[in-house]
Amino acid sequence: MTETETVPADPGDRAGDAAIHVEGVSKRYGSRQALDGVSLHVARGEFFGLLGPNGAGKTTLVEIMEGLRRADAGTVGVLGASPWPRDAALLPRLGVQTQSSAFFVRLTAQEHLATVAALYGTGRAAVERTLRAVALTEQRDTRVEDLSGGQRQRLAIASALVHDPELIFLDEPTAALDPQARRDLWNVLRALKEAGRTIVYTTHHLDEAEALCDRVAILVDGRVAALDSPRGLVGAAGAATSVLLPPDRMTVAQAQEVEGVDRAVLSGGSLVLETRVSGKVMSALDALGGLDGVQTRTATLEDVYLKLTSPAADGTRHTPQTPQTPQTPQTPDREHQT
């Protein structure tokens, strides 16, 4: 195995222009191959999602990018520098919320954040602003050990953001958040993206990835199984659209005969027609008695994710050995232009 190489910051190089580039990175823990030749780039200003089942290697990959772990093999560049060995000039440019955050538990929330801020030479105004951003102002004088799980998680996020870093790593930041706190965090993150920050975001909430991320990589068993915009992944998967009818509109057998219907079933109180040509099915239904009470449900990132990650009957996964989609970084604004 080769050692992790130092990456030259070459502005003329495609990878050198990216916020992060990872080439052929592998990592083994004993007999467990946690990462197996992962390559990807994250563009500056991009909101990049890392998805995958428990144990897929997401945290390992993020920790290698953050300089908390050393890859066994491959190349890693972060903001034009190598994260390993740890680079004192790089660290203040990164914001890191790890999956298992450490706290000064005897301090109050405000004192904890002020201590973190002081490490970066950041002033009091930033502490107050960040407490407000994560809605912890009311808990500012509560000891960290007395905060609820979700409030601690918000403090961990605040600790990653207080010094206004260029590149932010969040590893399952919404895992313990209530629905309102989750939406509030989305707004904080959208504002950071608007301000040009780059965000690497690990989550199991696929609605969140779909709502926030410019592109996502789906990791399975330490490999990149797919990488594209959520929209691109859903489109490429060619997943079916469901057309939902009131159950008394027709029988399942009649629905099965409608032109363009792949499958018809009764489910959740509706007659569900699966199709890949929803326009044609809607026209046929319109001609058969109108579209009153007819609803459609298009495929989501969750459908694509489950298809890629669910074990097959023989215990293997339906995962392609090579990435399905291009891995070239794109300026997010240009992502959907042709």
Ligand SMILES: Nc1ncnc2c1ncn2[C@@H]1O[C@H](COP(=O)(O)OP(=O)(O)OP(=O)(O)O)[C@@H](O)[C@H]1O
């Ligand atoms: N420090 C470690 N020592 C030994 N094995 C480890 C260590 N850290 C992770 N692993 C193993 O490496 C694999 C990848 O773990 P990792 O934490 O990167 O997964 P993950 O995708 O972040 O999962 P999750 O969604 O549960 O957070 C797992 O099989 C895990 O058991």
Ligand SMILES: [Mg+2]
């Ligand atoms: Mg993890």
